[in-house]
Amino acid sequence: MPQDTYDYVIVGAGSAGAVLAARLTEDPGTTVLLLEAGGEADADEVMIPAAFPTMFKTKWDWNYSTTEQKQLHGRRAYWPRMKALGGCSSMNAMIYIRGNRADYDSWRDQYGAEGWGFDDVLPYFVRSEGNTRLGGPLHGQDGPLHVEDRTYSHELSHLFVQSAVSAGHKPTDDFNGAEQEGAGLFQVTCKQGRRWSTNEGYLRPARTRPNLTVTTGALASRLEISGERATGVTFRQSGAEHTVHASREVLLCGGAVNSPQLLMLSGIGPATHLAEVGIETKVELSGVGANLQDHPVTPLLWYTRGTTDLGQLNNLTNFIRWKARGTGPLASNVGEAGAFFASREGLSAPDIQIHAAPAGFYDNGLREPTSRMFTAAPTLVSVQSRGSIRLRSADPSWHPAIDAAYLEDQTDLDALLAGARRTFEIVTQGALSNYIDRPWNLPHHPTDEDLLEHIRTWTQTLYHPVATCAMGNGEDAVVDARLKVRGVEGLRVVDASVMPAVPRGNTNAPTVMVAEKAADEIRKNR
Numbered sequence: 001m002p003q004d005t006y007d008y009v010i011v012g013a014g015s016a017g018a019v020l021a022a023r024l025t026e027d028p029g030t031t032v033l034l035l036e037a038g039g040e041a042d043a044d045e046v047m048i049p050a051a052f053p054t055m056f057k058t059k060w061d062w063n064y065s066t067t068e069q070k071q072l073h074g075r076r077a078y079w080p081r082m083k084a085l086g087g088c089s090s091m092n093a094m095i096y097i098r099g100n101r102a103d104y105d106s107w108r109d110q111y112g113a114e115g116w117g118f119d120d121v122l123p124y125f126v127r128s129e130g131n132t133r134l135g136g137p138l139h140g141q142d143g144p145l146h147v148e149d150r151t152y153s154h155e156l157s158h159l160f161v162q163s164a165v166s167a168g169h170k171p172t173d174d175f176n177g178a179e180q181e182g183a184g185l186f187q188v189t190c191k192q193g194r195r196w197s198t199n200e201g202y203l204r205p206a207r208t209r210p211n212l213t214v215t216t217g218a219l220a221s222r223l224e225i226s227g228e229r230a231t232g233v234t235f236r237q238s239g240a241e242h243t244v245h246a247s248r249e250v251l252l253c254g255g256a257v258n259s260p261q262l263l264m265l266s267g268i269g270p271a272t273h274l275a276e277v278g279i280e281t282k283v284e285l286s287g288v289g290a291n292l293q294d295h296p297v298t299p300l301l302w303y304t305r306g307t308t309d310l311g312q313l314n315n316l317t318n319f320i321r322w323k324a325r326g327t328g329p330l331a332s333n334v335g336e337a338g339a340f341f342a343s344r345e346g347l348s349a350p351d352i353q354i355h356a357a358p359a360g361f362y363d364n365g366l367r368e369p370t371s372r373m374f375t376a377a378p379t380l381v382s383v384q385s386r387g388s389i390r391l392r393s394a395d396p397s398w399h400p401a402i403d404a405a406y407l408e409d410q411t412d413l414d415a416l417l418a419g420a421r422r423t424f425e426i427v428t429q430g431a432l433s434n435y436i437d438r439p440w441n442l443p444h445h446p447t448d449e450d451l452l453e454h455i456r457t458w459t460q461t462l463y464h465p466v467a468t469c470a471m472g473n474g475e476d477a478v479v480d481a482r483l484k485v486r487g488v489e490g491l492r493v494v495d496a497s498v499m500p501a502v503p504r505g506n507t508n509a510p511t512v513m514v515a516e517k518a519a520d521e522i523r524k525n526r
Contacts, residue, residue: 006033006213008522009233009246010253011220011262013038014087015198015508016495016515017253019128022144022202023519025212032211033244034203035218035235037258038083041090047194048322049150049333050310053365055091056080064257064399071407073456078364079402080463081257085216086199088255089508092463094188094195094333095355096147098125098176099503099510102349111500112473114481116517124516125176125509130201131187134174144201145512150336151193151327153185154358156307156374156435157336161185163430164339164354175340180504181350183339189508190333193326198512218242220258221396223250223266223491225282230491236396249490249522253515256465256497260289260389261400263469263478268488277391283487287476288469289400292387293502295462296406297355297379298416298455299362300423301369301440309372310334310359334359339426340381340504343418350504351382352419354426355462360440364460373440376427378419379462381504384409389468406459413455420451464507469497482521483514494518 008024010017013036021034038060045051046060057063057080064079082091101118108117122138129140132148164183165171172182189196206212217237224232224243232245252259263269267282269289274281313329322330334357340350360373387405392398407413424446427436438444442454469478469485477500479485483492496511503510 003213005245005247006031007246007248008032008251009244010034010251011233012036012087012253012255012258012495013085013199013203013214014082014253014255014495015089015511018086018198018203019512019515020251020253020494020519021212021214022206023516024522025206025209027523028209028211030211032213034212034214035220035233036085036214036216037219038085039216041084041086041197041199046084046090048330049094049188049190049193049195050314050330052091052093052334055082056364056366060084060091062257064402066402066404069404069406071413071456072459077404077406077461079461079465080364081255085203085214086197088463089189089197090195090199092508093335093506094190095186095335095506096176096189096509097186097505098513099505100180100349103501103503107500111471112477112481113471113500116471116481121513121517124513128512128516138177145189145198146191146196146201147187148190149185150188150190150331150333152329152331153336154308154310154329154332156304156309156358156432157185157356159432159435160337160356160376160427163432164426166430167426169339169341175505180340183337185337186333186335188333190331193322193331219396220254220262221265223262223268225266225488228487229489246490248525249492252491252493253495255495256292256468257389257400257402259493259495259497260468261391263288263485264391265394265396268485273390277394279391279394285478285486287478289389290386290476291467291470291500292389292402292404292465293383293385293467294387294404294406295379295381295383295464295502296412296416296459297377297462298420298459299375299377300420300427300442300454301360301362302374302427303437303440304372304374304435305437307372307435309374310357311369312372334361341422343415343422349382351380351415352422353379353381353505354423355379362458374427374436376423378416378423380412380416380419381502383502384411404461404465416455416459417448417451420455464502466496466499466502466507469493470500471498472500483518492518492522
Protein backbone atom coordinates (compact mmCIF):
# COMPACT_ATOMS: atom_id res chain seq x y z
CA MET A 1 0.00 0.00 0.00
CA PRO A 2 1.14 3.55 -0.67
CA GLN A 3 1.86 5.91 2.19
CA ASP A 4 -0.75 8.38 3.37
CA THR A 5 0.44 11.75 2.00
CA TYR A 6 2.29 12.92 -1.11
CA ASP A 7 2.98 16.31 -2.63
CA TYR A 8 0.94 15.35 -5.68
CA VAL A 9 -1.60 12.61 -6.32
CA ILE A 10 -2.14 11.91 -10.02
CA VAL A 11 -5.26 10.01 -11.07
CA GLY A 12 -4.66 8.10 -14.32
CA ALA A 13 -1.36 6.88 -15.79
CA GLY A 14 -2.28 7.45 -19.43
CA SER A 15 -0.94 9.65 -22.18
CA ALA A 16 -0.93 12.67 -19.86
CA GLY A 17 -0.54 11.13 -16.38
CA ALA A 18 2.62 9.21 -17.24
CA VAL A 19 4.19 12.38 -18.64
CA LEU A 20 3.22 14.42 -15.60
CA ALA A 21 4.54 11.85 -13.13
CA ALA A 22 7.87 11.66 -14.94
CA ARG A 23 8.33 15.43 -15.21
CA LEU A 24 7.30 16.29 -11.63
CA THR A 25 9.60 13.66 -10.11
CA GLU A 26 12.62 15.08 -11.92
CA ASP A 27 12.82 17.15 -8.73
CA PRO A 28 14.04 14.63 -6.12
CA GLY A 29 12.41 16.70 -3.38
CA THR A 30 8.91 16.21 -4.82
CA THR A 31 6.85 13.12 -3.99
CA VAL A 32 4.22 11.79 -6.41
CA LEU A 33 1.65 9.02 -6.20
CA LEU A 34 0.35 7.83 -9.57
CA LEU A 35 -2.93 5.89 -9.40
CA GLU A 36 -3.95 3.67 -12.33
CA ALA A 37 -7.14 1.61 -12.54
CA GLY A 38 -5.55 -0.86 -14.95
CA GLY A 39 -2.36 -2.86 -14.74
CA GLU A 40 1.06 -3.13 -16.32
CA ALA A 41 1.17 -2.82 -20.13
CA ASP A 42 3.53 -5.74 -20.55
CA ALA A 43 2.09 -8.05 -23.22
CA ASP A 44 3.22 -8.71 -26.80
CA GLU A 45 -0.05 -7.36 -28.18
CA VAL A 46 0.74 -4.01 -26.55
CA MET A 47 4.15 -3.77 -28.20
CA ILE A 48 3.25 -5.17 -31.65
CA PRO A 49 2.04 -2.14 -33.65
CA ALA A 50 -0.37 -4.07 -35.88
CA ALA A 51 -1.95 -5.88 -32.91
CA PHE A 52 -3.76 -2.96 -31.28
CA PRO A 53 -7.26 -4.05 -32.42
CA THR A 54 -6.76 -7.43 -30.71
CA MET A 55 -6.96 -5.63 -27.34
CA PHE A 56 -10.44 -4.26 -28.00
CA LYS A 57 -13.11 -5.77 -25.73
CA THR A 58 -10.52 -7.60 -23.61
CA LYS A 59 -9.19 -7.07 -20.09
CA TRP A 60 -7.20 -4.12 -21.49
CA ASP A 61 -10.31 -2.19 -22.47
CA TRP A 62 -12.77 0.00 -20.53
CA ASN A 63 -15.18 -1.15 -23.25
CA TYR A 64 -17.43 1.90 -23.41
CA SER A 65 -20.38 2.43 -25.73
CA THR A 66 -22.24 5.60 -26.59
CA THR A 67 -25.94 6.15 -26.24
CA GLU A 68 -28.04 5.58 -29.35
CA GLN A 69 -26.84 7.98 -32.05
CA LYS A 70 -29.74 9.48 -33.99
CA GLN A 71 -27.74 10.24 -37.13
CA LEU A 72 -26.24 6.73 -37.21
CA HIS A 73 -29.57 4.91 -37.56
CA GLY A 74 -29.87 4.78 -33.78
CA ARG A 75 -26.73 2.66 -33.38
CA ARG A 76 -24.58 2.71 -30.27
CA ALA A 77 -20.94 3.36 -31.11
CA TYR A 78 -18.32 1.25 -29.37
CA TRP A 79 -15.55 3.27 -27.69
CA PRO A 80 -12.39 1.36 -26.80
CA ARG A 81 -10.19 3.03 -24.15
CA MET A 82 -7.03 1.43 -22.76
CA LYS A 83 -7.03 0.35 -19.13
CA ALA A 84 -3.32 0.02 -18.31
CA LEU A 85 -0.17 2.08 -17.85
CA GLY A 86 0.28 4.41 -20.81
CA GLY A 87 -3.48 4.65 -21.31
CA CYS A 88 -4.52 4.95 -24.93
CA SER A 89 -0.91 5.49 -26.01
CA SER A 90 -0.60 1.76 -25.24
CA MET A 91 -3.52 0.85 -27.56
CA ASN A 92 -3.73 3.52 -30.27
CA ALA A 93 -2.65 3.41 -33.92
CA MET A 94 0.49 5.40 -33.00
CA ILE A 95 0.01 8.12 -35.65
CA TYR A 96 2.02 11.20 -34.71
CA ILE A 97 -0.04 14.25 -35.67
CA ARG A 98 -0.05 17.55 -33.79
CA GLY A 99 -2.99 19.29 -35.42
CA ASN A 100 -3.09 22.59 -37.23
CA ARG A 101 -1.73 25.97 -36.14
CA ALA A 102 -5.31 27.26 -36.41
CA ASP A 103 -6.44 24.83 -33.69
CA TYR A 104 -4.26 26.28 -30.97
CA ASP A 105 -4.70 29.88 -32.06
CA SER A 106 -8.47 29.33 -31.78
CA TRP A 107 -8.04 27.91 -28.27
CA ARG A 108 -6.49 31.24 -27.37
CA ASP A 109 -8.59 33.62 -29.45
CA GLN A 110 -12.03 31.96 -29.45
CA TYR A 111 -12.06 30.28 -26.05
CA GLY A 112 -9.84 32.53 -23.98
CA ALA A 113 -7.13 29.95 -23.27
CA GLU A 114 -4.33 32.47 -22.90
CA GLY A 115 -0.88 31.02 -23.44
CA TRP A 116 -2.14 28.14 -25.61
CA GLY A 117 -1.64 29.61 -29.10
CA PHE A 118 0.47 27.64 -31.54
CA ASP A 119 3.65 29.58 -30.85
CA ASP A 120 3.11 28.94 -27.13
CA VAL A 121 2.63 25.18 -27.44
CA LEU A 122 5.20 24.44 -30.15
CA PRO A 123 8.14 24.33 -27.69
CA TYR A 124 6.34 21.59 -25.75
CA PHE A 125 5.75 19.51 -28.86
CA VAL A 126 9.45 19.89 -29.65
CA ARG A 127 10.54 19.07 -26.10
CA SER A 128 8.54 15.86 -26.00
CA GLU A 129 9.62 14.59 -29.41
CA GLY A 130 12.51 12.32 -30.34
CA ASN A 131 12.23 12.28 -34.14
CA THR A 132 14.66 10.07 -36.05
CA ARG A 133 14.37 12.01 -39.34
CA LEU A 134 13.04 15.52 -38.81
CA GLY A 135 14.74 18.25 -36.82
CA GLY A 136 14.48 21.87 -35.74
CA PRO A 137 12.95 24.32 -35.61
CA LEU A 138 9.64 22.42 -35.83
CA HIS A 139 10.78 19.05 -34.48
CA GLY A 140 12.72 17.70 -31.53
CA GLN A 141 15.19 14.84 -31.75
CA ASP A 142 16.02 14.01 -28.14
CA GLY A 143 12.63 14.00 -26.36
CA PRO A 144 11.16 10.97 -24.56
CA LEU A 145 8.44 10.34 -27.18
CA HIS A 146 10.19 8.43 -29.96
CA VAL A 147 8.85 9.22 -33.45
CA GLU A 148 10.00 7.43 -36.59
CA ASP A 149 9.15 6.44 -40.12
CA ARG A 150 7.72 2.93 -39.96
CA THR A 151 10.11 0.05 -40.48
CA TYR A 152 7.44 -1.45 -42.77
CA SER A 153 5.00 0.11 -45.21
CA HIS A 154 2.79 -1.91 -47.57
CA GLU A 155 2.92 -1.22 -51.31
CA LEU A 156 -0.74 -0.14 -51.29
CA SER A 157 0.06 2.70 -48.90
CA HIS A 158 2.66 4.09 -51.31
CA LEU A 159 0.19 3.68 -54.17
CA PHE A 160 -2.48 5.56 -52.22
CA VAL A 161 -0.13 8.52 -51.86
CA GLN A 162 0.66 8.40 -55.58
CA SER A 163 -3.03 8.35 -56.45
CA ALA A 164 -3.79 11.24 -54.10
CA VAL A 165 -1.05 13.29 -55.75
CA SER A 166 -2.32 12.44 -59.23
CA ALA A 167 -5.78 13.55 -58.02
CA GLY A 168 -4.38 16.99 -57.18
CA HIS A 169 -3.18 16.72 -53.58
CA LYS A 170 0.29 17.91 -52.67
CA PRO A 171 2.80 15.28 -51.59
CA THR A 172 4.18 15.74 -48.08
CA ASP A 173 6.74 13.95 -45.92
CA ASP A 174 5.77 15.91 -42.81
CA PHE A 175 2.15 16.45 -41.76
CA ASN A 176 3.53 18.41 -38.78
CA GLY A 177 5.53 20.82 -40.90
CA ALA A 178 4.78 24.34 -42.05
CA GLU A 179 1.66 23.12 -43.90
CA GLN A 180 -0.67 20.32 -42.88
CA GLU A 181 -2.44 19.76 -46.20
CA GLY A 182 -1.25 17.06 -48.56
CA ALA A 183 -0.86 13.30 -48.85
CA GLY A 184 1.85 11.08 -47.48
CA LEU A 185 2.88 8.33 -45.08
CA PHE A 186 2.30 8.93 -41.38
CA GLN A 187 5.13 8.97 -38.87
CA VAL A 188 4.48 6.85 -35.79
CA THR A 189 5.30 6.75 -32.08
CA CYS A 190 7.38 3.61 -32.36
CA LYS A 191 11.00 2.76 -31.64
CA GLN A 192 12.65 0.34 -34.05
CA GLY A 193 9.31 -1.13 -35.05
CA ARG A 194 7.87 -1.44 -31.54
CA ARG A 195 5.19 0.70 -29.89
CA TRP A 196 6.61 3.60 -27.90
CA SER A 197 3.89 4.72 -25.47
CA THR A 198 4.17 7.29 -22.70
CA ASN A 199 4.63 4.31 -20.41
CA GLU A 200 7.77 3.34 -22.33
CA GLY A 201 9.09 6.84 -23.02
CA TYR A 202 8.30 8.65 -19.78
CA LEU A 203 7.12 6.37 -16.99
CA ARG A 204 9.40 3.35 -17.21
CA PRO A 205 12.63 5.39 -16.83
CA ALA A 206 11.08 7.36 -13.95
CA ARG A 207 9.98 4.33 -11.92
CA THR A 208 13.48 3.86 -10.50
CA ARG A 209 13.08 7.16 -8.62
CA PRO A 210 12.33 6.76 -4.91
CA ASN A 211 10.03 9.80 -4.98
CA LEU A 212 7.58 8.18 -7.44
CA THR A 213 5.04 5.58 -6.32
CA VAL A 214 2.96 3.83 -8.98
CA THR A 215 -0.14 1.99 -7.76
CA THR A 216 -2.07 -0.15 -10.26
CA GLY A 217 -5.51 -1.72 -9.94
CA ALA A 218 -6.68 1.45 -8.18
CA LEU A 219 -10.08 2.75 -9.27
CA ALA A 220 -10.60 6.32 -8.07
CA SER A 221 -14.06 6.67 -6.53
CA ARG A 222 -14.10 10.28 -5.33
CA LEU A 223 -12.04 13.34 -4.58
CA GLU A 224 -11.67 14.42 -0.98
CA ILE A 225 -12.65 18.07 -0.63
CA SER A 226 -12.28 20.14 2.53
CA GLY A 227 -13.94 23.52 2.31
CA GLU A 228 -12.89 24.86 -1.10
CA ARG A 229 -9.78 22.70 -1.44
CA ALA A 230 -9.14 19.24 -2.89
CA THR A 231 -7.08 17.39 -0.30
CA GLY A 232 -6.87 13.85 -1.62
CA VAL A 233 -8.35 10.89 -3.47
CA THR A 234 -10.29 7.84 -2.33
CA PHE A 235 -9.83 4.73 -4.45
CA ARG A 236 -10.85 1.09 -4.53
CA GLN A 237 -8.23 -1.64 -4.75
CA SER A 238 -8.62 -5.40 -4.23
CA GLY A 239 -12.06 -4.97 -2.71
CA ALA A 240 -11.02 -2.36 -0.14
CA GLU A 241 -11.26 1.43 -0.08
CA HIS A 242 -8.27 3.67 0.66
CA THR A 243 -7.75 7.42 0.95
CA VAL A 244 -4.52 9.24 0.14
CA HIS A 245 -3.77 12.92 0.63
CA ALA A 246 -2.06 15.55 -1.51
CA SER A 247 -0.23 18.31 0.32
CA ARG A 248 0.08 20.40 -2.85
CA GLU A 249 -2.34 19.33 -5.58
CA VAL A 250 -4.55 16.58 -6.94
CA LEU A 251 -4.08 16.16 -10.70
CA LEU A 252 -6.80 14.46 -12.75
CA CYS A 253 -5.49 12.68 -15.85
CA GLY A 254 -8.32 10.25 -16.53
CA GLY A 255 -9.15 11.44 -20.03
CA ALA A 256 -12.32 12.76 -21.63
CA VAL A 257 -14.52 10.09 -20.03
CA ASN A 258 -13.05 9.42 -16.61
CA SER A 259 -12.03 12.93 -15.55
CA PRO A 260 -15.52 14.47 -15.82
CA GLN A 261 -16.97 11.28 -14.33
CA LEU A 262 -14.76 11.60 -11.23
CA LEU A 263 -15.50 15.31 -10.88
CA MET A 264 -19.23 14.64 -10.93
CA LEU A 265 -18.93 11.69 -8.54
CA SER A 266 -17.22 14.16 -6.19
CA GLY A 267 -20.00 16.75 -6.41
CA ILE A 268 -18.33 19.02 -8.97
CA GLY A 269 -20.53 19.58 -12.00
CA PRO A 270 -24.03 20.60 -13.16
CA ALA A 271 -26.21 20.72 -10.05
CA THR A 272 -29.44 19.56 -11.68
CA HIS A 273 -27.81 16.48 -13.12
CA LEU A 274 -26.00 15.63 -9.88
CA ALA A 275 -29.27 15.80 -8.00
CA GLU A 276 -30.80 13.31 -10.45
CA VAL A 277 -28.27 10.67 -9.39
CA GLY A 278 -28.36 11.58 -5.70
CA ILE A 279 -25.06 13.44 -5.42
CA GLU A 280 -24.76 16.58 -3.34
CA THR A 281 -23.34 19.50 -5.30
CA LYS A 282 -20.20 20.95 -3.75
CA VAL A 283 -19.15 23.15 -6.66
CA GLU A 284 -21.58 23.93 -9.47
CA LEU A 285 -19.80 23.81 -12.83
CA SER A 286 -22.18 23.40 -15.75
CA GLY A 287 -19.40 22.60 -18.22
CA VAL A 288 -18.29 19.37 -16.56
CA GLY A 289 -19.10 16.59 -19.00
CA ALA A 290 -20.43 19.03 -21.60
CA ASN A 291 -18.88 20.10 -24.92
CA LEU A 292 -17.85 16.52 -25.87
CA GLN A 293 -16.25 16.27 -29.31
CA ASP A 294 -14.86 13.29 -31.18
CA HIS A 295 -13.63 12.58 -34.70
CA PRO A 296 -16.16 10.43 -36.61
CA VAL A 297 -14.65 8.22 -39.32
CA THR A 298 -16.38 6.43 -42.18
CA PRO A 299 -14.61 3.28 -43.43
CA LEU A 300 -14.68 2.97 -47.24
CA LEU A 301 -13.39 -0.43 -48.36
CA TRP A 302 -12.45 -2.01 -51.66
CA TYR A 303 -11.68 -5.56 -52.67
CA THR A 304 -8.20 -5.73 -54.19
CA ARG A 305 -6.45 -7.79 -56.86
CA GLY A 306 -2.85 -8.60 -57.64
CA THR A 307 -1.58 -7.69 -54.18
CA THR A 308 -1.64 -8.70 -50.52
CA ASP A 309 -3.06 -7.20 -47.35
CA LEU A 310 -2.06 -7.15 -43.70
CA GLY A 311 -4.60 -9.77 -42.70
CA GLN A 312 -2.99 -12.54 -44.74
CA LEU A 313 0.49 -11.47 -43.58
CA ASN A 314 -0.34 -12.02 -39.90
CA ASN A 315 1.44 -15.34 -39.41
CA LEU A 316 4.08 -17.02 -37.28
CA THR A 317 6.92 -16.25 -39.71
CA ASN A 318 6.21 -12.54 -39.57
CA PHE A 319 5.78 -12.65 -35.78
CA ILE A 320 9.25 -14.16 -35.47
CA ARG A 321 10.57 -11.51 -37.84
CA TRP A 322 9.03 -8.73 -35.75
CA LYS A 323 10.19 -10.29 -32.47
CA ALA A 324 13.77 -10.55 -33.71
CA ARG A 325 14.20 -7.31 -35.64
CA GLY A 326 11.10 -5.11 -35.28
CA THR A 327 10.46 -5.34 -39.00
CA GLY A 328 7.88 -6.86 -41.33
CA PRO A 329 4.10 -6.49 -41.58
CA LEU A 330 3.49 -6.68 -37.82
CA ALA A 331 5.44 -3.41 -37.49
CA SER A 332 2.63 -1.73 -39.45
CA ASN A 333 0.37 0.58 -37.50
CA VAL A 334 -2.43 -0.43 -39.93
CA GLY A 335 -3.33 3.20 -40.79
CA GLU A 336 -0.11 3.75 -42.70
CA ALA A 337 -0.92 6.62 -45.08
CA GLY A 338 -3.26 9.55 -45.26
CA ALA A 339 -4.16 13.00 -46.46
CA PHE A 340 -5.51 16.29 -45.14
CA PHE A 341 -7.74 18.58 -47.20
CA ALA A 342 -10.65 21.01 -46.95
CA SER A 343 -14.08 19.64 -47.85
CA ARG A 344 -15.14 22.94 -49.38
CA GLU A 345 -13.67 26.25 -50.43
CA GLY A 346 -13.34 29.08 -47.95
CA LEU A 347 -12.08 27.06 -44.98
CA SER A 348 -9.01 28.37 -43.19
CA ALA A 349 -7.68 24.87 -42.48
CA PRO A 350 -8.39 21.25 -43.45
CA ASP A 351 -11.47 19.60 -42.01
CA ILE A 352 -10.97 16.11 -43.48
CA GLN A 353 -8.22 13.58 -42.79
CA ILE A 354 -8.05 10.27 -44.66
CA HIS A 355 -6.68 7.20 -42.88
CA ALA A 356 -5.57 4.62 -45.44
CA ALA A 357 -4.91 1.00 -44.46
CA PRO A 358 -3.73 -1.97 -46.56
CA ALA A 359 -6.40 -4.13 -44.95
CA GLY A 360 -10.16 -4.34 -44.52
CA PHE A 361 -10.68 -2.31 -41.35
CA TYR A 362 -14.27 -1.61 -40.31
CA ASP A 363 -16.32 -2.04 -37.15
CA ASN A 364 -13.13 -1.22 -35.21
CA GLY A 365 -11.45 -4.24 -36.77
CA LEU A 366 -13.63 -6.58 -34.72
CA ARG A 367 -14.86 -8.35 -37.85
CA GLU A 368 -12.12 -9.97 -39.89
CA PRO A 369 -12.63 -9.68 -43.67
CA THR A 370 -12.55 -12.93 -45.61
CA SER A 371 -11.02 -11.32 -48.71
CA ARG A 372 -8.06 -9.10 -49.48
CA MET A 373 -9.12 -5.50 -49.03
CA PHE A 374 -7.97 -1.88 -48.84
CA THR A 375 -9.50 0.80 -46.58
CA ALA A 376 -9.51 4.56 -47.05
CA ALA A 377 -11.48 6.23 -44.29
CA PRO A 378 -12.43 9.92 -44.43
CA THR A 379 -12.41 11.41 -40.95
CA LEU A 380 -14.04 14.66 -39.87
CA VAL A 381 -11.39 16.55 -37.90
CA SER A 382 -13.10 19.92 -37.47
CA VAL A 383 -16.27 19.07 -35.57
CA GLN A 384 -19.28 21.31 -34.93
CA SER A 385 -21.49 18.81 -33.08
CA ARG A 386 -21.32 18.75 -29.27
CA GLY A 387 -22.15 15.82 -27.02
CA SER A 388 -21.88 15.03 -23.32
CA ILE A 389 -20.75 12.69 -20.56
CA ARG A 390 -23.32 12.09 -17.82
CA LEU A 391 -23.47 9.79 -14.82
CA ARG A 392 -25.81 6.80 -14.82
CA SER A 393 -25.20 6.17 -11.12
CA ALA A 394 -23.32 7.46 -8.09
CA ASP A 395 -21.43 4.15 -8.15
CA PRO A 396 -17.97 4.75 -9.72
CA SER A 397 -17.92 1.27 -11.25
CA TRP A 398 -20.85 2.13 -13.52
CA HIS A 399 -19.97 3.33 -17.01
CA PRO A 400 -21.21 6.87 -17.65
CA ALA A 401 -23.68 7.75 -20.41
CA ILE A 402 -21.67 8.91 -23.44
CA ASP A 403 -23.57 10.89 -26.05
CA ALA A 404 -21.15 11.69 -28.86
CA ALA A 405 -23.85 13.55 -30.84
CA TYR A 406 -22.23 12.36 -34.06
CA LEU A 407 -23.18 14.44 -37.11
CA GLU A 408 -25.96 16.24 -35.23
CA ASP A 409 -24.80 19.49 -36.83
CA GLN A 410 -25.62 19.45 -40.55
CA THR A 411 -22.25 21.02 -41.33
CA ASP A 412 -20.57 17.85 -40.07
CA LEU A 413 -22.67 15.56 -42.22
CA ASP A 414 -22.11 17.70 -45.32
CA ALA A 415 -18.35 17.75 -44.74
CA LEU A 416 -18.10 13.99 -44.19
CA LEU A 417 -20.11 13.37 -47.36
CA ALA A 418 -17.75 15.60 -49.33
CA GLY A 419 -14.80 13.82 -47.75
CA ALA A 420 -16.20 10.43 -48.74
CA ARG A 421 -16.75 11.61 -52.30
CA ARG A 422 -13.17 12.89 -52.57
CA THR A 423 -11.79 9.69 -51.04
CA PHE A 424 -13.68 7.62 -53.58
CA GLU A 425 -12.19 9.71 -56.39
CA ILE A 426 -8.64 9.26 -55.10
CA VAL A 427 -8.80 5.49 -54.72
CA THR A 428 -10.48 4.75 -58.06
CA GLN A 429 -7.98 6.57 -60.28
CA GLY A 430 -4.21 6.70 -60.62
CA ALA A 431 -1.68 4.07 -59.61
CA LEU A 432 -3.79 2.54 -56.86
CA SER A 433 -6.75 1.84 -59.14
CA ASN A 434 -4.79 -0.93 -60.91
CA TYR A 435 -5.09 -2.97 -57.70
CA ILE A 436 -8.70 -2.10 -56.91
CA ASP A 437 -11.36 -4.61 -57.89
CA ARG A 438 -14.69 -3.29 -56.60
CA PRO A 439 -16.11 -1.36 -53.64
CA TRP A 440 -17.42 -3.09 -50.53
CA ASN A 441 -21.12 -2.48 -49.80
CA LEU A 442 -21.32 0.31 -52.37
CA PRO A 443 -21.84 0.48 -56.16
CA HIS A 444 -18.95 1.35 -58.47
CA HIS A 445 -20.34 4.85 -58.94
CA PRO A 446 -22.22 5.71 -55.72
CA THR A 447 -24.70 8.55 -55.55
CA ASP A 448 -24.77 10.99 -52.66
CA GLU A 449 -27.68 8.98 -51.27
CA ASP A 450 -25.58 5.80 -51.42
CA LEU A 451 -22.73 7.48 -49.57
CA LEU A 452 -25.01 9.04 -46.96
CA GLU A 453 -26.56 5.65 -46.22
CA HIS A 454 -23.06 4.16 -45.91
CA ILE A 455 -22.03 6.99 -43.55
CA ARG A 456 -25.04 6.42 -41.30
CA THR A 457 -24.52 2.64 -41.30
CA TRP A 458 -20.75 2.39 -40.76
CA THR A 459 -19.40 5.59 -39.19
CA GLN A 460 -17.54 4.93 -35.94
CA THR A 461 -15.21 6.69 -33.52
CA LEU A 462 -11.61 7.48 -34.38
CA TYR A 463 -10.93 7.27 -30.61
CA HIS A 464 -10.33 11.00 -30.08
CA PRO A 465 -12.80 12.31 -27.45
CA VAL A 466 -11.91 15.68 -25.92
CA ALA A 467 -13.30 18.85 -24.33
CA THR A 468 -15.43 17.51 -21.44
CA CYS A 469 -13.46 19.63 -18.92
CA ALA A 470 -12.72 22.41 -21.36
CA MET A 471 -10.39 25.27 -20.54
CA GLY A 472 -11.04 28.92 -21.22
CA ASN A 473 -12.74 31.95 -19.71
CA GLY A 474 -16.35 31.36 -20.78
CA GLU A 475 -19.27 30.34 -18.58
CA ASP A 476 -18.91 26.68 -19.57
CA ALA A 477 -15.15 26.52 -18.99
CA VAL A 478 -14.22 23.93 -16.34
CA VAL A 479 -10.55 24.86 -15.97
CA ASP A 480 -8.68 28.09 -16.51
CA ALA A 481 -5.64 28.51 -18.75
CA ARG A 482 -3.46 27.09 -15.96
CA LEU A 483 -5.72 23.99 -15.94
CA LYS A 484 -6.99 24.77 -12.44
CA VAL A 485 -10.57 23.67 -11.79
CA ARG A 486 -12.76 26.71 -11.22
CA GLY A 487 -14.00 27.04 -7.65
CA VAL A 488 -11.66 24.40 -6.19
CA GLU A 489 -8.17 24.99 -4.83
CA GLY A 490 -5.46 22.39 -5.25
CA LEU A 491 -7.11 20.64 -8.20
CA ARG A 492 -6.21 20.55 -11.88
CA VAL A 493 -7.25 18.51 -14.89
CA VAL A 494 -4.42 17.56 -17.24
CA ASP A 495 -5.53 15.47 -20.22
CA ALA A 496 -7.44 15.66 -23.52
CA SER A 497 -10.61 16.73 -21.72
CA VAL A 498 -9.21 20.26 -21.24
CA MET A 499 -8.92 20.90 -24.98
CA PRO A 500 -11.73 23.37 -25.76
CA ALA A 501 -11.95 22.14 -29.36
CA VAL A 502 -10.68 18.93 -30.91
CA PRO A 503 -7.47 19.40 -32.91
CA ARG A 504 -7.35 18.61 -36.62
CA GLY A 505 -5.67 15.24 -36.40
CA ASN A 506 -4.87 12.37 -34.07
CA THR A 507 -4.93 13.53 -30.46
CA ASN A 508 -2.14 11.62 -28.72
CA ALA A 509 0.67 14.08 -29.48
CA PRO A 510 -1.48 17.06 -28.36
CA THR A 511 -2.30 15.25 -25.10
CA VAL A 512 1.41 14.72 -24.41
CA MET A 513 1.98 18.40 -25.16
CA VAL A 514 -0.75 19.42 -22.67
CA ALA A 515 0.98 17.40 -19.95
CA GLU A 516 4.41 18.81 -20.77
CA LYS A 517 3.08 22.36 -20.57
CA ALA A 518 1.14 21.59 -17.40
CA ALA A 519 4.27 20.24 -15.71
CA ASP A 520 5.98 23.59 -16.21
CA GLU A 521 2.90 25.44 -14.94
CA ILE A 522 2.68 23.27 -11.83
CA ARG A 523 6.35 23.75 -11.04
CA LYS A 524 5.82 27.51 -11.03
CA ASN A 525 3.59 27.07 -7.97
CA ARG A 526 6.25 25.47 -5.80
